[in-house]
Amino acid sequence: MADRFPSPFDIETPAGAEGWQELYTYSSLFGEERRDYEDRAFWFHDGVHWPEALTPWDSGLAELALASLGQYNTRHFQVPPAYGVDFRILNGYLYLSPVPAPEEEIESRVPVFMERAGFYFQNWNDLYDKWLVKVRDLVQQMTELEFKPLPDLEDIEVITSGAGRGSADALLSGYHRLLDHAVTLWQYHFEFLNLGYAAYLDFFGFCKAAFPSIPDLAIAKMVAGVDVDLFRPDDELKKLARLAVSSGIDDRFSPGSSPDVVWAKLESDEAGRAWIAEWEKSAEPWFNFSTGSGFYHTDKIWIQNVEVPLGYITDYIDKVKKGENLDRPVAALHEERDRVVGEYRELLDSDEDRAAFDGKLGLSRTVFPYVENHNFYVEHWAHSVIWRRMREVGEVLKAGGFIAEVDDVFMFRRNELSDVLFDLYHGWAVGAPSRGPAYWPKEIERRHSIHDALKAWSAPPALGIPPEVVTEPFTVMLWGITSDSVSAWLNSGDAGEEGVLSGFAASPGLVEGPARVIFSADQIADLQDGEILVAPLTAPSWAPVFGKIKATVTDVGGMMSHAAIVCREYGLPAVTGTAFGTKTIKTGQLIRVDGNTGKVTVLD
The missing domain is CATH 3.50.30.10 (Phosphohistidine domain)
Known part of the structure; x- marks a missing residue:
């Protein structure tokens, strides 16, 4: 068995992907300038969030996410044992490396963390209510952005209103605002998430110390049965299925039917139109839901690919007609949860220990819904809006002859696209040819070819020197990286x-x-x-x-x-x-x- 994974500097470029580095931000690549650090670190492929090779623009969103994660650990709350999670892109795949806080700093970080995290824990519900308002407002601001082809002549109203600026201003500044909103979005994302994990891990650590033989699953059971917004899209599907049956219109839904056919049947009478009205209430925002992790523009979004949720509704209609119960087994989960809590609580020796147990468990249950809820608001709803706005930018560039297909817009790096839009603006403004239409279609074709070669490559699970023991709790609990899994990878399974x-x-x-x-x-x-x-x-x-x-x-x-x-x-x-x-x-x-x-x- 090997004692280390391949060095990132020894990994070869897949055939046909030569020059892949040009697709990504220079700072996100392994480089000779940091070789001493990068070659000694342990890097694992994040298959939980980014299992496939990233396109250039999508990778920019991943970079914002991971930088924000580190920011809250290191600069906001000072999580005692952990700095951020470093990241690199290799052959289009994202690799992560948790950065531990130096041993000598941990003790001094504790009081800072206790003060700052304590404020959030003591005011969690109020702060979380404000967070919901903030993130919804941000999504609305992104929704209101518009990207339109530049006109041959500005509308007369631009003149008569004294606006002093025209369509190009809206295009260029609008794209910059979209990027700014994406930065803000990921700041909001980690405002609560790291603390949500920290509270659970604090309870987890208490249980492991108090009950040395307790299984991890028993601890997880104690916070089960939560009501989270991430289940709301599925609940809306079930509601619509029940409505179809109770309204007597269930025969209009059949497996494999296209949305156009189903909608034509529904629009034929009042009951069907009433069902469509309920669908529309559910769709915004709950069907802004990605079929994947939410991090790829290629993932289908329910609200834009109606056949996906419609297929689920059709399945649910069949179950409703058979009399099956569609509800989650919440009562059974609560019963099992309370049984496990009661059994372990009785094993504690003192009132002081029981009070600590109750307090840590209560906090975990309070904060735990956010650990799932952020997924809907950020990775799904907000990202789906970002993908839609980006496709509008793609329409503008396609109309200008810069790209052949709308989705080609995702083959630009996020900051590179600012220069591309300026090129479009420059040619439009002065009435002379832009360079882009003669330059970019061939380059985009080359990038697609490189990306296709990267997608066909099999990314190794890890790189570099593994730690003797994996102890960093986020790495274990979220990504599933343990000493055993590292050993299995080294041993090729x-x-x-x-x-x-x-x-x-x-x-x-x-x-x-x-x-x-x-x-x-x-x-x-x-x-x-x-x-x-x-x-x-x-x-x-x-x-x-x-x-x-x-x-x-x-x-x-x-x-x-x-x-x-x-x-x-x-x-x-x-x-x-x-x-x-x-x-x-x-x-x-x-x-x-x-x-x-x-x-x-x-x-x-």
């Missing part, structure tokens, strides 16, 4: 019992069933009742399929990954972070998923 995969015991239960291996949301429709979902990772918008599957197995993610949290809330067994699930298991194979022990066994 060959260790362990044949036909048995190990991961996180993420959600309790023991089931057997046929596997369905899927790699993208486009394959979700292939899932059949009673199958076990096996995927690299899951997305929040996959929740509607949890009513038909028996369990979930993922390659990546820890106890606090989305797949783990949602499976606990839907009462489904889950094993996350198996690393090799999709490589080992084939569709149709009978497998056993033990969400109590974190074992997945191939039975045939």
Whole structure:
């Protein structure tokens, strides 16, 4: 077994991807100037958020996200044991490296963190209510931005109103505002998130100290049964399905029917039109929901790809007519939660310990909804608006002959695009040819070719020198990076019992069933009742399929990954972070998923 992963400086460029570095920001690349640091660090591929090769513009959004994460750890709250999470792009894939705080600084950071985090914990609900207002206002500001082709002649109203500025001002400054809003969005994102994890990890640490043999899953059960906005889109689908049945219009929905056909049937009478009105109430904002992680412009958004939520509604209509219960098993989760809390609380020796236990558990339950809710407001709703505004910019550039397809706009780096828009403005303003139409189409074609080669490359799970023991809690709980998983990667997955995969015991239960291996949301429709979902990772918008599957197995993610949290809330067994699930298991194979022990066994 190797004692380290490949050096990032030894990784070769995939054939056909020569020059890939030009697609990304210079500071996000490995470089000789930082080689001493970069070659000694441990870097892991973030398959939880960015599993695929990034396009240039999408990578810029990822950079904003990770810089904001570090900012709140290091410059706002001074989390005692951790600085930020460093990031690099290699062959189009994002690698992360947690930066620990120096040992000698940790003690002095504690009082700073206690004062600042304490203020947030003591005023959480009030601050969170204000956060909802802030983020909704920001989304509205992005929604109101407009990008239109430059006119042959400015409207007379520009003259008669004395505006003193025209269409080009709106185009150039509008793009800069969109970037500024994206920066602000990610500042808002981490205002609460790191503290949400910190509160849970504080409770987690208390339990591990008080009950040395307590399973991680038992601690997770104590905060289960939460009501979060991230489940709201799925709840809206269920509501619309029930309405279709109660209104007697369920026969207008059939598997595979196009939205145009369904809508034509619905618009034919009052009951159908009333259902459409309810759909429109649900759609904004709850169907601004990505079929993926929310970080790729290529992911389908429900509100723009109506066939996706319509397919889920059709499935739910069938279940309603069969009398099946669509609700999450909240009562059962609460009963189990209270049982586990009661059993462990009784083991504590003193009133002081019980008071500390109650306080830390109460805080965890208070802050925990944000750990999931931010996903909807930022990665899904806000990002879907950003993608729409960017496509408007793409329309402008396509009309100007700079690009062949609207989505080619995502092949520009985020700051490079400012220069491209200026080139368009320059030619329009002076009445002379811009350079772009003769330059960019060929360059964009080259970049697409490079990106295609990067997408076909298989990114190694990690680079550099692994730590002797992985102890950084966020790395373990969110990304599922542990000493065991690092060892398995180094050993190429060959260790362990044949036909048995190990991961996180993420959600309790023991089931057997046929596997369905899927790699993208486009394959979700292939899932059949009673199958076990096996995927690299899951997305929040996959929740509607949890009513038909028996369990979930993922390659990546820890106890606090989305797949783990949602499976606990839907009462489904889950094993996350198996690393090799999709490589080992084939569709149709009978497998056993033990969400109590974190074992997945191939039975045939």
